[in-house]
Each structure stands twice: as C-alpha cells, then as structure tokens.
Amino acid sequence: MSDTSPDSKSEFNTPKPPNPLESLNSILAFQVQDLIDKKLDKAESRLHNYNMGKWKLWGSVAAAIFTTVSFVGYQFIIRLVTNFVEKKMTEPALIKATEETISKRMPEFVDNKFKSVEEKVEEETDKLSNFIETTKSEIREKQNLLENAQSLLKEQLNIQQCAIAAKAGARGKYEELKIIAEKKLEYKEFVDAALKDIEFYYEAIKYELATSKLVDSISKKDPGYSIEEVIYLYCNSDVKLDFREAAIDTLIDYNNTHRIKDNVVQELCESVNSEQNLRVIARTTLLLNSLTGRSFRALDMDAVRVWWEQNKNETKYQSPFKDYLKVYDYEVVNDTKEREQIISLLDKCIQAEPDAFHARCLRGFNLMLLNDFDKAEKEFKIVEERNKDFRWLLLFRSVLFACQNKTDEAVGLLNQALAKSPAIKDSAKELSTKIVAYKKVVEDGGVKWPDDKR
Numbered sequence: 001m002s003d004t005s006p007d008s009k010s011e012f013n014t015p016k017p018p019n020p021l022e023s024l025n026s027i028l029a030f031q032v033q034d035l036i037d038k039k040l041d042k043a044e045s046r047l048h049n050y051n052m053g054k055w056k057l058w059g060s061v062a063a064a065i066f067t068t069v070s071f072v073g074y075q076f077i078i079r080l081v082t083n084f085v086e087k088k089m090t091e092p093a094l095i096k097a098t099e100e101t102i103s104k105r106m107p108e109f110v111d112n113k114f115k116s117v118e119e120k121v122e123e124e125t126d127k128l129s130n131f132i133e134t135t136k137s138e139i140r141e142k143q144n145l146l147e148n149a150q151s152l153l154k155e156q157l158n159i160q161q162c163a164i165a166a167k168a169g170a171r172g173k174y175e176e177l178k179i180i181a182e183k184k185l186e187y188k189e190f191v192d193a194a195l196k197d198i199e200f201y202y203e204a205i206k207y208e209l210a211t212s213k214l215v216d217s218i219s220k221k222d223p224g225y226s227i228e229e230v231i232y233l234y235c236n237s238d239v240k241l242d243f244r245e246a247a248i249d250t251l252i253d254y255n256n257t258h259r260i261k262d263n264v265v266q267e268l269c270e271s272v273n274s275e276q277n278l279r280v281i282a283r284t285t286l287l288l289n290s291l292t293g294r295s296f297r298a299l300d301m302d303a304v305r306v307w308w309e310q311n312k313n314e315t316k317y318q319s320p321f322k323d324y325l326k327v328y329d330y331e332v333v334n335d336t337k338e339r340e341q342i343i344s345l346l347d348k349c350i351q352a353e354p355d356a357f358h359a360r361c362l363r364g365f366n367l368m369l370l371n372d373f374d375k376a377e378k379e380f381k382i383v384e385e386r387n388k389d390f391r392w393l394l395l396f397r398s399v400l401f402a403c404q405n406k407t408d409e410a411v412g413l414l415n416q417a418l419a420k421s422p423a424i425k426d427s428a429k430e431l432s433t434k435i436v437a438y439k440k441v442v443e444d445g446g447v448k449w450p451d452d453k454r
Contacts, residue, residue, distance in 0.1 A: 223421035320352030422450035
C-alpha cells in the first residue's frame with residue numbers, strides 16, 4: 001500500500017510549482033510568432049492581389065521567388081525573435097527591467113501622490129486655521145460683550161451700594177457718586193437719579209424734629225450743657241458719631257427754646273467741610289439757615305463753603321471757642337506751668353464769650369489747684385449769678401469747700417450736682433483720687449449716690 005500521508009517525501013505527492021517566468025516566455029514566444037505569421041500572410045495576400053491580372057507571368061515568377069525568400073526570411077525572423085525573447089525575457093532581465101522602471105517611475109509616482117496628499121492636507125489645514133481664527137474672533141467678541149456687560153452690572157451695583165451707603169450717612173459714597181456723574185457719562189442718567197433721591201431724602205431729614213439730643217447717661221435727661229461743651233462734642237472727630245449728631249440736634253433745640261448766639265456759625269461752617277456724616281451735615285444746614293438767614297439745601301456743602309469765604313470776617317460769626325477746644329489737648333496736668341497755660345487759654349475764651357460757663361468753671365478749678373482760692377471763688381460766683389444749678393459749678397465748688405475743710409458744705413453741693421446729673425459721679429470719684437481733701441467727701445455717708453442704670 002503506497003504512503004499517502006502528509007509527511008511523505010514522494011515526488012509524486014509534492015508536485016513542483018510552475019515557474020511563472022517560463023510560462024511567460026512561452027506565452028510571449030507564441031504570441032510573437034502568431035503576430036509574424038499574420039503580418040506575412042497579409043503582406044502576401046496584398047502582393048498577390050496587386051500582381052494579378054496584368055502581371056500574371058511575372059507574378060508567377062515573383063511568387064516563386066518571393067515564396068522562397070519569404071520562407072527563408074520567416075525562418076530567420078522566427079529565430080531572431082526567439083533569441084531576443086529568450087535573451088531579454090529571462091528572469092534577471094525582467095527583474096532588472098522592473099527595477100529600472102521602479103527606480104525611474106516610482107519616485108515621480110510617489111511624489112505626485114504625496115504632493116496631492118500634501119496639497120489636500122495644506123488645504124484642510126488652511127480651512128482649519130481659518131475656522132480656528134474665526135472661532136477665536138467670535139470668542140473674543142463674545143468675551144468683550146460679556147466683559148462690557150459685567151462692567152456695566154458692576155458699575156450699576158456700585159451705584160446702588162453708594163446710594164444706600166449715602167442714605168446711611170456716608171459722605172464719601174455720596175462724593176463718589178458725584179464723581180461718577182462727571183466722569184462716566186454713560187451712567188450719568190442713573191447717577192443723577194440716585195443723587196436726587198439722596199438729596200430729597202436728606203431734605204426730609206433736615207426738617208425732622210430733633211430726637212437724638214445730648215442727655216445724662218444715667219437719667220436720660222438734659223443736665224444743662226453749656227454751648228462750648230456742645231461745640232466740643234460737635235467738632236471733635238474722635239467723639240462717637242452718635243454724639244456729633246446728638247450735639248447738632250441739641251444746638252437746634254437750644255436755638256428753638258432760646259436763640260443761641262451767632263458766634264457758633266464759624267464752627268458750623270468749618271465743620272461742614274470736614275464732617276463725614278451726611279445726617280449731621282443736613283441738620284447743620286438747617287441751623288445755619290436760622291442763624292444766617294441764608295437758605296442752604298441739605299447737602300449743598302459747596303454753597304456753605306462759598307458763603308463762609310464771603311462772610312468769615314464778620315465779627316459776630318467768628319468763634320470764641322477755639323482756645324477752649326485747645327484745653328482738651330492737655331490730658332493729664334500735674335505741672336504748674338501747664339496749668340497756667342490752660343488758664344490763659346480759658347481767659348481768651350471767656351473774654352470773647354462771657355457766658356462760657358464750662359470755661360469759667362474750668363478756670364476756677366485750675367486756680368484752686370494753684371491754691372488761688374479767692375480767684376477761684378470769684379469765678380464760681382460769676383457762674384452762680386448766671387446759671388446757679390450748672391452741674392460743673394456744683395461739683396467744682398464742692399471740691400473748693402473740701403480744700404477749705406468745709407466738709408458738710410462740700411457734701412451738700414456734691415448731692416446737688418448728682419441730682420442734676422447722676423453721671424457726674426464718675427468725675428467726682430476720679431477727683432477724689434487726685435485731691436486728698438476731696439477723698440473724705442466722696443467717702444462720706446451723707447453722699448446720695450445714684451443707682452447706675454445706664
């Protein structure tokens with residue numbers, strides 16, 4: 001039985017694959033020979049037809065010759081073509097021809113193909129670049145629109161916040177609105193409306209009844225402030241805002257009950273320039289209207305400034321309280337020379353305003369500390385004639401009596417001072433720590449100290 005397994009080495013079981021080049025040579029040789037035969041037959045037929053008729057005799061001879069020559073030529077051509085094909089169509093020759101064709105034509109073919117691809121890539125790249133630039137431009141445009149919208153909203157919000165803060169009294173925000181109206185014309189309509197609303201608001205506040213007046217911190221009643229005390233609280237920027245507003249309301253109230261003097265006008269006008277609370281400014285313009293006869297709008301600070309520049313040389317408007325206010329710069333005084341300087345400042349105030357009761361009491365107190373009891377008593381007597389229950393008069397005379405060893409009189413005056421102004425007890429106790437003679441009075445059982453219900 002013959003071996004037919006896949007592992008068999010038999011030549012019959014493993015036929016040799018045909019050589020494609022040999023097959024190609026055979027096919028080409030056959031086709032060439034067939035072409036030559038067809039050409040010769042055609043030529044012979046045409047020659048035969050041409051010589052028929054008139055040249056029959058010569059045609060026969062020529063035919064014989066031509067047949068012989070043709071046969072010989074045919075054999076020669078067959079051999080020539082066969083040799084050419086065998087020589088040129090061999091495997092090395094074909095490989096060489098193929099390599100030559102590839103080396104000559106392939107680079108051009110590849111270049112053309114890649115050039116086409118590159119052109120398409122460049123074209124698509126240009127399209128993509130144009131698309132990217134267009135998109136960037138659109139994004140920038142939209143971003144600018146968004147930024148403009150955000151800027152507009154931010155400015156509008158700032159205008160609203162400034163308006164709210166201005167109504168709460170912030171002068172800085174009010175001034176900011178006026179600057180916006182001048183420099184940013186695109187918002188002028190909104191800002192002008194906000195400014196008018198603020199001005200109308202303060203015109204209403206300007207004519208309100210005084211409600212936040214200065215009072216004793218314990219009794220919540222007016223203890224009887226002197227004008228210079230109120231001016232100090234009104235002008236002193238270190239004092240709480242509530243005190244400044246209460247101070248101007250107190251001045252308005254005093255002016256309504258018994259007209260105050262025109263010598264407060266300078267302090268009022270100068271304060272308008274520096275005051276940062278619009279409520280205080282609005283109330284100040286109301287008092288200025290009454291004292292000067294000039295009609296100032298609630299927030300017309302410029303009009304007040306211009307008017308004062310034109311009238312500041314009027315003696316009746318000039319302040320007598322400048323020297324009095326300087327006394328507060330002396331915080332702790334233990335030096336005789338400093339006390340003499342204080343007395344000198346108070347003298348100037350008293351000469352300009354004889355009814356400066358607090359200034360007189362302070363002068364008498366400092367004279368007493370210099371052991372000049374007679375001059376101190378003389379000063380206290382002047383105050384007593386004009387305002388006998390003035391709380392500082394009662395307290396400082398109590399100290400004077402204590403220094404003169406008049407304890408009972410001192411306790412009696414201290415009780416009167418506490419009845420007029422319960423909060424003055426803090427000053428009395430502080431004085432007892434500095435003046436030994438007054439400590440005995442403060443510790444006396446006859447003193448009627450008030451309940452501290454602040």
